[in-house]
Amino acid sequence: MTKTINILISDPLSEDGIYPLLEEKDLQLNIVSNTGLSPEELKAIINDFDVLLVRSQTKVTREIIEAATNLKLIGRAGVGVDNIDLDAATEKGIIVVNAPDGNTNSAAEHTTAMIMALARHIPHAHMSLQEGRWDRKKFVGVELKNKTIGVLGFGRIGQEVAHRAKGNRMNVIAYDPFLTAEKAEKAGVAYGSVEDVAKVADFITMHTPLLDSTHHMINDDIFAIMKDGVRIVNCARGGIIDEDALFRAIESGKVAGAALDVMEEEPFVGNRLLDLPQIIATPHLGASTIEAQESVAVDVSNDILSYFKHGTVLNPVNMASVSKDIIAKIEPFFDLGAKLGTFVSRLTDSAINEINIYYSGDLANFDVRPLTNNTVKGILTRNLGNNVNNVNARYLAERNDIKINEHKSTRAKAFLNSITVELVTSTETHKVKGTLLAGLGARIVQVDDYVIDVNPQGHILFIRHMDKPGAIGLVGTLLADQNINIATMQVGRAIEGGDAIMVLAVDHSVENVDFLKQQKNIFDVKSIDL
Numbered sequence: 001m002t003k004t005i006n007i008l009i010s011d012p013l014s015e016d017g018i019y020p021l022l023e024e025k026d027l028q029l030n031i032v033s034n035t036g037l038s039p040e041e042l043k044a045i046i047n048d049f050d051v052l053l054v055r056s057q058t059k060v061t062r063e064i065i066e067a068a069t070n071l072k073l074i075g076r077a078g079v080g081v082d083n084i085d086l087d088a089a090t091e092k093g094i095i096v097v098n099a100p101d102g103n104t105n106s107a108a109e110h111t112t113a114m115i116m117a118l119a120r121h122i123p124h125a126h127m128s129l130q131e132g133r134w135d136r137k138k139f140v141g142v143e144l145k146n147k148t149i150g151v152l153g154f155g156r157i158g159q160e161v162a163h164r165a166k167g168n169r170m171n172v173i174a175y176d177p178f179l180t181a182e183k184a185e186k187a188g189v190a191y192g193s194v195e196d197v198a199k200v201a202d203f204i205t206m207h208t209p210l211l212d213s214t215h216h217m218i219n220d221d222i223f224a225i226m227k228d229g230v231r232i233v234n235c236a237r238g239g240i241i242d243e244d245a246l247f248r249a250i251e252s253g254k255v256a257g258a259a260l261d262v263m264e265e266e267p268f269v270g271n272r273l274l275d276l277p278q279i280i281a282t283p284h285l286g287a288s289t290i291e292a293q294e295s296v297a298v299d300v301s302n303d304i305l306s307y308f309k310h311g312t313v314l315n316p317v318n319m320a321s322v323s324k325d326i327i328a329k330i331e332p333f334f335d336l337g338a339k340l341g342t343f344v345s346r347l348t349d350s351a352i353n354e355i356n357i358y359y360s361g362d363l364a365n366f367d368v369r370p371l372t373n374n375t376v377k378g379i380l381t382r383n384l385g386n387n388v389n390n391v392n393a394r395y396l397a398e399r400n401d402i403k404i405n406e407h408k409s410t411r412a413k414a415f416l417n418s419i420t421v422e423l424v425t426s427t428e429t430h431k432v433k434g435t436l437l438a439g440l441g442a443r444i445v446q447v448d449d450y451v452i453d454v455n456p457q458g459h460i461l462f463i464r465h466m467d468k469p470g471a472i473g474l475v476g477t478l479l480a481d482q483n484i485n486i487a488t489m490q491v492g493r494a495i496e497g498g499d500a501i502m503v504l505a506v507d508h509s510v511e512n513v514d515f516l517k518q519q520k521n522i523f524d525v526k527s528i529d530l
């Protein structure tokens with residue numbers, strides 16, 4: 001029977017946008033919409049859910065995540081994930097996905113509207129009219145044309161805002177740690193440091209995420225070097241601007257006005273900044289359009305379905321993100337990688353110091369990080385069981401001082417593509433190589449230095465023995481005595497009369513292999529379930 005996937009939607013999402021979930025036929029979904037929960041209420045019910053779907057309102061704290069023993073995925077229908085404790089999610093192997101593209105346009109349009117409203121006092125002029133005044137002198141504004149706008153954070157939204165500002169004949173100067181001279185030239189903007197921007201801009205608009213490095217990046221020191229009469233816009237996140245410093249800068253006359261869609265504490269009704277006539281504000285409306293809400297909900301819904309159907313997502317936040325095209329190329333190798341990991345992990349009982357994964361052939365052309373995660377998961381599962389998945393595999397490896405190295409060579413040798421997984425411990429090194437054969441599927445083609453051809457499936461006995469006449473017959477007889485049926489058998493040896501291996505596929509899992517290990521010419525036996 002298919003297991004029901006329980007999905008909790010805890011912030012208001014577009015009904016039209018979640019249609020991929022509502023119309024899903026292959027998976028059995030139970031969708032519960034319960035918005036406006038207090039942290040205590042959310043904590044009390046979160047254990048019932050496999051998926052939590054949020055916007056910016058729900059605070060997904062470590063406490064909530066730790067109470068969520070069944071949670072596998074947190075979906076953020078939007079961009080900013082500062083309301084989600086990503087470290088706690090990663091440690092627990094919970095994947096976090098967002099919808100980075102769906103609200104870019106709306107956020108850029110809202111920012112542009114705020115710039116114009118600020119320049120022309122539109123909200124206050126409107127209120128004054130409502131209050132019965134015809135006050136034209138009080139609301140004299142400034143033009144945008146020929147003014148300089150500083151864009152801090154030149155990502156998706158920052159670039160769109162810059163584009164629109166140029167449409168309003170503004171000069172644009174931007175700062176972003178990823179911005180190069182070439183990229184700035186292509187976008188037709190000047191670029192410089194935060195200080196350079198602060199010194200020359202008439203308007204400054206924020207478009208960075210809220211990170212430790214961006215927290216209070218606009219502070220007393222930066223306000224001090226700004227032009228007198230500068231106007232500030234923040235439609236990104238509260239916390240990027242030090243609000244007390246902004247208050248002081250407005251009171252001193254340094255800042256002529258500020259337009260805020262976001263503040264450090266939300267909802268921000270009652271914030272003292274709202275009492276200043278130089279402030280205009282909206283209640284975090286940047287992404288609140290019909291189009292953006294539909295788009296982000298569709299994107300995040302599709303990633304939920306993709307995760308439960310294929311184990312891959314397009315917009316992961318706490319693991320490697322690769323494009324749809326690349327996922328399609330590497331996805332067929334996921335199962336092979338995990339099985340090679342499981343196989344090689346059984347070849348040693350010593351603590352692993354290093355994992356080397358060699359990709360060769362066409363596969364080496366792609367970003368294989370998700371494949372590496374899955375392979376590492378296969379290795380760590382031996383000791384960590386179900387606690388490891390492809391989200392927390394790297395984190396758990398690092399926590400156990402295991403180094404992970406990816407090696408790539410596009411030169412195909414015997415196989416069009418192959419993956420070799422090598423484990424290095426302080427006493428020994430083991431490796432297992434696998435490939436996908438056209439029409440035949442996955443094969444293990446090498447174990448340590450022995451060439452073999454084994455279908456990595458079902459129950460495998462891996463035997464190291466002395467290459468002596470009768471060894472194969474003896475193993476066959478011993479297994480028959482235990483009523484263990486051999487499906488296939490492969491032997492390999494390095495030199496005649498030296499060490500050799502047997503790899504047997506058997507019909508049942510063999511728990512106790514002592515009856516084989518006791519034989520004089522058998523050095524080691526591993527029972528591996530793939």
Ligand SMILES: NC(=O)C1=CN([C@@H]2O[C@H](COP(=O)(O)OP(=O)(O)OC[C@H]3O[C@@H](n4cnc5c(N)ncnc54)[C@H](O)[C@@H]3O)[C@@H](O)[C@H]2O)C=CC1
Nearest residue numbers: 079080107153154155156157176207208209235236286287
């Ligand atoms: N008000 C609203 O409703 C909305 C707010 N947002 C906020 O806007 C932020 C930006 O969104 P996108 O442009 O889509 O993200 P993005 O990831 O495309 O761009 C963010 C840019 O900030 C840059 N950055 C990081 N640290 C920086 C620093 N110290 N100084 C300057 N730049 C820095 C990054 O390099 C990146 O290019 C989101 O993180 C979110 O918090 C996003 C959508 C709607």
Ligand SMILES: O=C(O)C(=O)COP(=O)(O)O
Nearest residue numbers: 055056057078079080287
């Ligand atoms: O996408 C973002 O980062 C936003 O800030 C939008 O937030 P919201 O989904 O409207 O609560």
